[in-house]
Amino acid sequence: MAKKINEYDYLYISARIHAMENRLLTRERMERMLGAHSVDDAAKVLSECGYGEFASLTPASIEHTLDQARLELFAELRRSVPDPSIVDVFCIKYDYHNAKVLLKAEATGQRPDELFLDAGRYPAAALQEDYLKGDLSRYSETFRAAVAEAKDTMASSGDPQAADFVLDRAY
Template sequence: MANRIKDTDYLVISARIKAMESTLLTRERMEQLLDARSGEEVQKILQDCGYPELDAADPEAMDAALAAAREATLSDLADGAPDPRYIDVFKLKYDYHNVKAILKAEAMDTDPGHMLMDMGRVPAAELREAMRSGELDNLPPFLASAVTEAKEVLQTTRDPQLCDIVLDRWSYKDMDAVAEATGSAFLHGYVQVQIDAANLRTLVRTLRMGKNEEFLRGVLFEGGEIAPDAVLAVSAARGGGLAELYAPTRFQATAESGARALQGGPLTEFEKLCDDVVGDYLAGALFVPFGEAPLVGYLAARETEYTNLRILLMGRGAGIDPDVIRSRLRASYV
């Protein structure tokens, strides 16, 4: 029987992460990027954070550079993580992205190559071949089940949106199972808060679209702090009780914003707050000297950083007012 991994086994990688945090894109650095008067000034700030040249005029190249940075981070930390499953939680979403791309390409009789991202647990070419041959035994069990069900749904309904919903549900199930298997309360909490954010976002979106609770039932995820049945009850009441349901949780302010969005308020602010709650949860990692929490927090902070960089650089390139860009940036823990 393998020895149980202890917090102290993370001493070395925790120390590395504390050093690596110095290159994160802090709020101060994002303000500097917003205020920069030239592209050269922007590149200097990004260079100090370890990024290559990122050109918003070429979004495809910029996305490729950000993907390469993401892949390098995951690969770097995978080498020092005592338990690789903490890295898997951040990699597995790319497996599900690739399944979506492959299935859609098959349906349209096109090549998915340009849409695949080789950052999952399973190499993209290997996953593609397994799906082509139907030999799924070597895939992670949840992923294999997801491929089987998604194929059936797509073949039966010809509805790519339903196929995506199936894969998203399996992705969260997979993430939750990996977190549970590690025994980490912090990692499990991270997955749980993401599920709650996704369900709250979906509730408000479906109500704004005029969809009923039966539609919502098919797109909610299990595993959050708020049970799907409680969310469905709010849907049945056409949004009544939304703020009250989330009042005892970390989503209190977000739900209040959601209630305003249902009355015609801005949806952008609400959706940003959903993401910010996840960032606030991760901020707890800053107060943990060693263990898995600093690793999880850092990886999640990098994911938020890649999103923010794209929003910021594309916004600057389009000449969007800095205050508008600022309002769209997601909260990080630095």
Template sequence: MRDTEYKGINTQIRVAETKLFSREDYEKMLRAEGLRGALDVLKGTDYYFDEQEVLHTKNFDQFLMARLQTVYDELFEMTPNREVVEIYTLRYSYHNLKVLLKQKLKEVDLEHLLIPIGKESISTLRNLVKTEQSEILDPIIVEAVQHALEDYKTFERIEAIDVYMDTYYYKHIRAIADELNNATISKVVDVMIDLDNLSTVIRSLNQQKSRSFLHTVLSSSGSIAKQAIIDAADQGKGALSELYLSQPYAKELDAILGDSRAEINPMMLDRIIEEIIDELMDEGKYQAFGPMPVVAYIFAIEKEVTNIRLILVGKDNQIDDQILRERMRPIYGS
């Protein structure tokens, strides 16, 4: 990957950023009178919907995901290295595999949970789940499905489907990062995996999960070895804190890991993790060259969809505006 390849697209990204929701836009939605008022704020934006249908069905995801799908389709066309975009769309592909596998194994209708985002079509993924083979898909995806189905045939653990798809998703984006051979992309992937492992291990410790459970659910694709995390978890919070407080993002984690005697609140940890990733995106979005402005824009549009969904659901359920503000993800440019 050559960073200079991104000079043209980064100019286009700057234009696209001007359409992202500002703090003022969110405030208009928050102050709006009910769900209808919040939807009125969305009129004239790139979120297209039938107002009467949405008011009747309350199916916000249909038009929110349609907007996200359009953005990803455009980015796939624009980006010199499509794999940069795929790092994020693969999350939807592996989500769809979870749905399709559970449909097959439990014989239930979960079609409404499928999300048509990503390079791999749902029909291609469906065929993989049916045949357990594919000449089209990446071997990592094929292996993920084969191992998940093999595990179910042996142990009948439906919950293992989620574990397999999550760990293979991280294995897949690690392979993409290694192939791209770009230091910035590698750093982003490291942070994503390492911090998700931290969140997982804290929750597992609070639930008194076994060492073997950690071996199963933690990803081995990050910059911190899975075995090192498990060994540190065995020794207690102090050792785990020491391991993570030696990382580049240690300053942000110190507030919650610095005191080895205090309990770690998983929700507070997740909030700090969001802030760390947000700061990483802020560092990269103004680069003139390289893929980071694209990555930062993807991060921003994903957060925008999350925030809009939160406000619409909140308005529909008459949740106080201040509570919604507190639950919102960081706002782009703020």
């Protein structure tokens, strides 16, 4: 029998999340970044949010820093909540994104590595390896079925967007 969730078990994480909200990259901060006159000015906005200093100010470096911050946030949330699987709700979209990347890479013959977002329930490298082996048995039934249907849809229609719709519906 599953343990009944007690709202008091979540008081700490609720307060912790509220405290973290001050560091979020809000719409206003994002607009400031987009309107910045230089990459340095845009990086300053991220520094104000607690992202620290950047080794270099390239789009790849900034993206890497944001990716790392997302991974650290999810890890911290998993450590803090009584039931870490609750965090998965916020990670599922990255699994479906990575499935789309794999399908499109296969269809176009391109390397997908730089397009993966490694913030899902399933590590992107493991997903890629299992997908290429044709063995998604260790993934959820819904995810497995959606990937198979999307692959069939793309094979029959030749339309990557139709495969996207299949994955979006499953997500």
